[in-house]
Amino acid sequence: MATKSHFLDTSGGADPVWIHTEPYSKRPQYKPITEDIKTDVCVIGSGIAGISVSYELVQRGVKVVMLEARDILSGESGRTSGHLSSGIDSGFVELASKRGQDGAQLAVDSHTYAINRVGEISKELGIDCEYRQLPGYDISQYERGQDGHEDDIKDFKEEVKKMNELGIKASYQEGFAIRGWDGKVDQRDAVTYPGQATFHPTKYLLGVLKWLTEQPNFQCYTRSRVMSVEEKGLLSKEVKVTTESGHTVTCVNAVEATCVPLQKLSVVAELEYFRTYCIAIRVPKGSIEDCLLYDSKDPYHYVRFTACDDKDDYLIIGGNDHKVGQEPEDGRYAELESWVRDRFTQAGSVDYRWSGQIFEPIDYSAFIGKNQGQSHIYICTGDFGNGLTHGVLAGKLIADEIMGLENEWSKLYNPKRIPAPSKVPGMIAHDVQINTQYKRFLQSDIKDIEDLVPGTGGVLNPSTKTPMAVYKDGDGKVFKFSALCPHMKGVVCWNGAEKSWDCPVHGSRFGHDGVGIMGPAKGNLPPADEAAEALLKQGSAA
Numbered sequence: 001m002a003t004k005s006h007f008l009d010t011s012g013g014a015d016p017v018w019i020h021t022e023p024y025s026k027r028p029q030y031k032p033i034t035e036d037i038k039t040d041v042c043v044i045g046s047g048i049a050g051i052s053v054s055y056e057l058v059q060r061g062v063k064v065v066m067l068e069a070r071d072i073l074s075g076e077s078g079r080t081s082g083h084l085s086s087g088i089d090s091g092f093v094e095l096a097s098k099r100g101q102d103g104a105q106l107a108v109d110s111h112t113y114a115i116n117r118v119g120e121i122s123k124e125l126g127i128d129c130e131y132r133q134l135p136g137y138d139i140s141q142y143e144r145g146q147d148g149h150e151d152d153i154k155d156f157k158e159e160v161k162k163m164n165e166l167g168i169k170a171s172y173q174e175g176f177a178i179r180g181w182d183g184k185v186d187q188r189d190a191v192t193y194p195g196q197a198t199f200h201p202t203k204y205l206l207g208v209l210k211w212l213t214e215q216p217n218f219q220c221y222t223r224s225r226v227m228s229v230e231e232k233g234l235l236s237k238e239v240k241v242t243t244e245s246g247h248t249v250t251c252v253n254a255v256e257a258t259c260v261p262l263q264k265l266s267v268v269a270e271l272e273y274f275r276t277y278c279i280a281i282r283v284p285k286g287s288i289e290d291c292l293l294y295d296s297k298d299p300y301h302y303v304r305f306t307a308c309d310d311k312d313d314y315l316i317i318g319g320n321d322h323k324v325g326q327e328p329e330d331g332r333y334a335e336l337e338s339w340v341r342d343r344f345t346q347a348g349s350v351d352y353r354w355s356g357q358i359f360e361p362i363d364y365s366a367f368i369g370k371n372q373g374q375s376h377i378y379i380c381t382g383d384f385g386n387g388l389t390h391g392v393l394a395g396k397l398i399a400d401e402i403m404g405l406e407n408e409w410s411k412l413y414n415p416k417r418i419p420a421p422s423k424v425p426g427m428i429a430h431d432v433q434i435n436t437q438y439k440r441f442l443q444s445d446i447k448d449i450e451d452l453v454p455g456t457g458g459v460l461n462p463s464t465k466t467p468m469a470v471y472k473d474g475d476g477k478v479f480k481f482s483a484l485c486p487h488m489k490g491v492v493c494w495n496g497a498e499k500s501w502d503c504p505v506h507g508s509r510f511g512h513d514g515v516g517i518m519g520p521a522k523g524n525l526p527p528a529d530e531a532a533e534a535l536l537k538q539g540s541a542a
Contacts, residue, residue: 005539007511008070008223011518013499014354016079017280017306017314018202027072027206028213033221033247039065041402042241042251044226047077048201048388049380050257051208052395054218055121060403063217065249067241069225069516072209073202076259076518079356080388081278081318083292083304084118084197085136086111089385090364092162093155098364099412101165106412107365108166114392115197118204127207130307131199134290137178138191141297149189152296156191168193180288183343187295196292198304201388223540226262227522229254231376239376244523253402255378256371257394259387260359260507260519264488266372267415268520271382273507274299274358277332277497278318280306281340282348285313301339312348315340321358325504329355329497355497357507357518360384368394368413369401378402379415440491440504446470449478457494457501457512459483467491468528469501471512479532481514487521501525513539 006013009024041057043050046068054064068074086108088095096104115133122131138159140152156172163170170193177188212218225244232238241249261267276299283305293303299321308314317340320332333353340347361367361382368390371379378401380394393409400407445458449470452458457471467483469492481501483491490505500517501510508521514536516524524540527533 003538005511005513005515007500007513007515007517008074008540010074010078011076011357011500011509012079012354012497013512014497015352016278016354016356017316017352018078018082018200020280020314020352021307022200022202022206028209030068030072030220030222032223033067033243033245033249036248036250037065037219038250039063039219040252041065042067042239042249042254043257044229044241044255044262045075045257045259046072046209046220046222047075047257047259048205048391049394050255051205051212052392053255053257053380053398054212055208056395056399057402058212058215058218060399061217062399062402064219065251066218066220067224067226067243067249068220068222071222072220073205074517076356076387077205077391078202079354080201081302081304081316081356082198082201082306082388083302084115084199084389085292085386086115086168086196086389087136087138087193087294087386088364089360091159092166093158095364096162103365103412104162105166106409108168110393110397110409110412111386111389112195113396114389115195117392117396118197118199121208122199122204125207125211127204129200129204129207131197131204132290133195133197134292136193136196136292136294137176138294138296139187140189141295141300142187144186144188153189155296156189160191163193168195178289178291178293180283180346181343182345183341185342187343198292198306200306225516225523229256229262229377231374237376253376253378255380255398257380257391258519259357259383260381261371261379262519262522263371264520267367267379267381268506270362270367271507272360272362273324274321274360275324275329275355275495275502276318276321276358277329277336277355278316278353279333279336279340279350280314280316280352281337281350282308282312283315283344284346285311287346288313288315288344301336308351314351315344315347323504324357324507324509325493325495325502329495332497353497357509358383358385358387359507365412366390366394367415368397369410369415372416440467440493443491445494452478455499456496457499459491459494461491469494469525471532477531479513479535480528481510481532482526482528484526485521486523486526487519492525511539515540
C-alpha cells in the first residue's frame with residue numbers, strides 16, 4: 001500500500017497541539033471530484049474561511065460545492081494558536097491613523113461579531129470545542145526599571161484611550177500581575193480588556209463541517225486541486241473552476257478561501273508573508289490564569305491555553321516570526337521555551353512544536369470580498385495574525401455580498417480599495433525587498449549532494465543548469481525537484497523545522513515530497529528525476 005504523504009493532513013512536517021485530542025484519523029474522508037458539476041457557489045478551501053462561508057450560504061438555501069486540494073483542514077486553520085481576539089496587530093491607534101476612526105470602528109465591530117459568532121454556532125450545533133470568553137492582557141516586553149518599559153506604558157495609555165473610544169472596555173492597571181506568573185522576571189503593569197475568546201479550532205470546524213455534510217445543498221470533494229478560476233464572457237454570470245484532474249465546477253460565484261489567492265500578482269503583491277512559531281508546554285491544571293496574553297515585542301509573544309489531560313493543561317506560546325524563506329529557523333523554539341520557564345516555573349515538558357503562516361496586508365486590513373478585476377470571484381486573505389476571526393467574519397461578509405445584501409464591513413475590507421498615498425512608499429519598499437529574493441539564482445545551499453545529512457534538503461545550484469531542490473530521506477535515498485517555484489520562478493529554500501520547500505518571494509510552500517501546501521502557487525513542485533516523480537505521485541495519490 002502506498003504511504004500517504006503527511007502533507008495531505010497538514011502544512012508542515014511538525015504536528016500542532018490540536019491533534020492531541022482530535023487526531024487526523026478522526027477527520028472525515030471525502031472523495032475526489034470525478035465529474036463536471038453545476039452549482040450556485042464553489043468554495044475553494046476547507047479552512048475556517050471556506051467552512052464559515054459555506055455555513056452562512058447553506059443556511060440561506062444556497063447550493064455550495066467545496067473543493068480542497070488535499071484533505072480536510074490540512075491548511076493553516078489546523079495550525080493556528082487558537083485565539084479569537086478583537087485586537088489588531090498594528091494596534092488601534094495605528095489602524096485609525098491609516099484607515100480612519102470609522103475604519104477602526106468597523107474592525108472592532110466585525111472582529112467582535114466573529115468572537116460571538118463562534119460561540120453562537122457552537123451552542124446551536126452542540127459542538128464541544130472548549131469555547132470560552134476570557135480577558136486579554138497586553139504587557140511590556142521590558143521588565144520594570146528597564147529602558148523601554150515606561151515608553152511602552154505611555155503607548156499603552158494611548159491605546160487604552162483609543163480602545164475606549166471604539167467601545168472596547170479597556171483599562172491600564174499599574175502593578176497588574178497574571179495569576180501563576182511566579183518567575184523572577186517582573187513585567188507587571190498591563191492593559192486589560194474583556195470579551196476575548198479561545199477554543200479548539202479543529203473541533204469547532206469539524207463540528208460545523210458535520211452539520212454541512214448532512215445538508216442536501218452541500219457537497220465536498222478532497223484531493224481536488226484547483227488550477228484555474230475564470231469568469232466566462234464579458235456579460236456572463238458564469239464562473240468555471242477547473243481542477244487538476246480536468247473536471248470542472250460551473251457556478252454563479254466562486255470563493256477562493258485559500259489563505260492567499262491562486263493568482264500571479266494584484267492582491268498577492270500587497271501582502272507580506274511570515275512564518276510564526278508555537279510550542280505547547282504542560283502546566284498543572286488551573287495553576288495559571290486562563291487568558292490571552294501578548295507582549296510588546298516586535299514580533300510579539302502570544303499565550304493561551306488548551307486542555308491536555310486530567311492533570312495538566314497546555315500553555316501555548318508563539319512568536320519569533322520571520323519572513324518566509326528569508327531567515328533560518330534555528331533557535332526559535334528554544335527561545336519560546338526559555339521565555340515560558342523564566343516566568344512560569346511550574347512548566348513541564350514541551351510536547352508539541354510547530355509553525356504556521358501569516359499574511360500581512362500593507363495597509364493593516366484584510367482583503368475580503370470581490371477580487372480585483374472580478375465580478376463573481378471572491379477572496380479572503382491578509383489575516384494579519386487574526387486568521388480565525390477574519391475567517392468567521394468573511395463568512396457573513398461574503399455571504400451577504402453574494403446574496404446582494406449591503407454590509408458596511410466592505411468599506412474596510414474591499415479588495416478593490418485604492419491604497420492611501422501614505423502607503424505607497426511602503427509598498428514600493430516591499431516590492432524592492434521581494435525582488436531582491438531572486439538573488440537565490442546566484443546562491444547554492446550545498447556544493448554536493450553528499451553534503452546533505454539524511455532527512456534534510458538543500459538547493460544545488462550548478463552555474464550552467466537550473467537550480468535543483470534535493471531531498472535526502474532517512475535511508476539516504478535522494479530525490480530531485482526543480483527549485484523554481486511554479487508561481488513566479490523564485491528559488492525555494494529548505495525549511496528544516498517543517499521539512500518543506502518555502503519560496504521567499506510570495507510565500508508558496510511545498511512538502512519535502514513536492515506536494516503543494518501553500519499558494520499562491522497552484523500546483524506541486526515539479527519533479528526532476530524518476531525517484532522524485534514516484535515520491536510525489538505516491539504521496540499525493542495514497
